[in-house]
Amino acid sequence: MNTQVPPDNTAGDGWSERLFGGFRKTSERLSGNLSGIVGKTRLDDEQLDHLEDALIMSDLGPRAAARIRARLADERFERDADERAIMEVVAREIAEILRPVAKPLDIIAFPRPQVILVIGVNGSGKTTTIAKLAHLFQEQDYSVMLAAGDTFRAAAIGQLGVWAERVGVPIVRGPEGGDPASIVFDAVKAATDQGIDALIVDTAGRLQNKRELMDELAKIRRVLGRLNPAAPHDVVLVLDATNGQNALSQIEVFKEVAGVSGLIMTKLDGTARGGVLVAAAEQYGLPIHAIGVGERIDDLRPFNPDLLARVIAGIA
Ligand SMILES: Nc1nc2c(ncn2[C@@H]2O[C@H](COP(=O)(O)OP(=O)(O)OP(=O)(O)O)[C@@H](O)[C@H]2O)c(=O)[nH]1
Numbered sequence: 001m002n003t004q005v006p007p008d009n010t011a012g013d014g015w016s017e018r019l020f021g022g023f024r025k026t027s028e029r030l031s032g033n034l035s036g037i038v039g040k041t042r043l044d045d046e047q048l049d050h051l052e053d054a055l056i057m058s059d060l061g062p063r064a065a066a067r068i069r070a071r072l073a074d075e076r077f078e079r080d081a082d083e084r085a086i087m088e089v090v091a092r093e094i095a096e097i098l099r100p101v102a103k104p105l106d107i108i109a110f111p112r113p114q115v116i117l118v119i120g121v122n123g124s125g126k127t128t129t130i131a132k133l134a135h136l137f138q139e140q141d142y143s144v145m146l147a148a149g150d151t152f153r154a155a156a157i158g159q160l161g162v163w164a165e166r167v168g169v170p171i172v173r174g175p176e177g178g179d180p181a182s183i184v185f186d187a188v189k190a191a192t193d194q195g196i197d198a199l200i201v202d203t204a205g206r207l208q209n210k211r212e213l214m215d216e217l218a219k220i221r222r223v224l225g226r227l228n229p230a231a232p233h234d235v236v237l238v239l240d241a242t243n244g245q246n247a248l249s250q251i252e253v254f255k256e257v258a259g260v261s262g263l264i265m266t267k268l269d270g271t272a273r274g275g276v277l278v279a280a281a282e283q284y285g286l287p288i289h290a291i292g293v294g295e296r297i298d299d300l301r302p303f304n305p306d307l308l309a310r311v312i313a314g315i316a
Contacts (some may be wrong), residue, residue, distance in 0.1 A: 018269035018293050026058045026275045029316030030090070043077040043086070051086075058312075059244050060094075061279025068093045083316065091313035094278055098305030103287035105133070105234060105262065108141050113191040113199040115231035116222060117149075119207040119217065119258050120238035121250060125266035125292055127156065130200050130237045131163035132292070132300035138167065140266060142197035148173035149180040149220060150204040160202055166296035169299065170194075180204070180216060181223040188227045201232070214257040221258075235261045236289065239280070244273035251284055264300070266292030275312060 032054075043051075048069050055065035071093045105116050116133070120126045127175065134144045146164050150156040154176040164171035172187035180199035184201055191199040203220065206213055224231040237260045239247040247265070254260050268274050268291050281288065288303045 023268070023274045023308075024314075026273070026312055030054050030312075031087070031314050037199040038124050038311055043072060048105070053273075056089075059273045059275035059279060060312075061245075061248070061282060064094070064278045064282040067097070070178050073254045073313055086232050087313040087315045089136055091309045091315055093266045094312055095184065095306045095309035096137075097278055097282050098288075098303075098309055101281045101285060101288045102303045102305045103262065103289060104302060105236070105289040107137060107140070109230065109233045111251060112229070113145070113188070113196045114233045115188065115191075115228065116198060116200045116234040117203060117217075117220070117224075117232040117258070118200060118236050118237060118238060119203050119205065119260070120255055121240075124238045124240040124243075124250075125236045126205060127159050127163065127202065128293060128295065129264055129266060129300065130160065130202055131167055132297055133168075133200055133290075134164075134167045134169050134198075136290075136296045136300055137198050138169070142170045144198045144200065145187060145191045145194070145196045146171040147199060147201040149184055149201045151176060151178045151180050151183065152204040156202070156204075164194070169240070170196075179221045185223045185227065188224060188231065210253065210257060214270070236261055237263050237286075239263060239265045241265050241268050241274050241276060243268065243275070244276050245279070247276050248279060248283065251280060251286070255284075260286060262287040262289045264292065265289050277308070278312065 051072065052069040053067055054063045056062055068090055072089055075089050077086065082086055088143065089152045118126055127182060130146060137144050146160060146169055148160045148171060151174060157173050157176065161171055161173060163195050172190055174183045187199055203217065219230065235258055237254050239250060241247065249259065263280065263286050265277055265288065290300050291303050293299050293301055307316060
């Protein structure tokens, strides 16, 4: 549990360096495994096996790893199996996996508001991501409202309140233990009355009780649907990249309990496990809206598949 809101320090940038830092272990592991291969005259099956293993160990998952292996085998590095040339092929194939899922979260709903339900386990960066999204939409001249649908913990309500104030957006909230569906109901009515463009709804993420979570999210959906049959327009799952393969099982569970329309992966600045993004794209094909690369309000970045592919391959 985290109740602290980090200081609002938006000065400086260097986000791409942080991103590269986050993927350094992934790319180092890959190139480390390549060192025995470089200098040989050709990529044979054994070397391809090593490379495939390295890709799996880097959290890219067996399917993406097999796909990249097949591409490398096709390329027939007969003579010049140098590391750079191999990594160029790896990056190209990763980019092809990532490109189809890159899709920003656009505000297009009519009538307004566009209702964005944000789901994910506690600690995944959900609250911070909501604040970052609110900030991003505001920068695009959209009006934003937040709904504190995680009523399970007073701290969660308070933390979202601090962010709302900081970003300068209204928030609809109720008491700890209140009914999330009724808060969401009030929020949709308020947002509709005030002509708000985007209503971002926080939800509880207690995975230890799947049934309860499922019931709660289903109830929120029912209430939303009563006010606006198209709502929620988006169900965004926030995933913490440092969880590695565990992030994949979270997709599985939340798809089942809530239906997921898109993903935001956070903490790609500090993780050795960012390769899981590729596994998620290959396995689920869900849109990836953005990535989190830090704790500051402007640390939500567009998902750029070509850049990420090169970062993972260590050749950006
Ligand atoms: N390094 C880094 N930290 C992040 C990022 N996103 C969120 N965090 C941090 O992760 C921690 C958890 O984030 P929250 O937004 O509080 O997560 P939550 O899912 O709402 O979790 P609870 O507050 O426990 O409900 C906080 O310390 C955030 O500052 C990111 O992209 N990079």
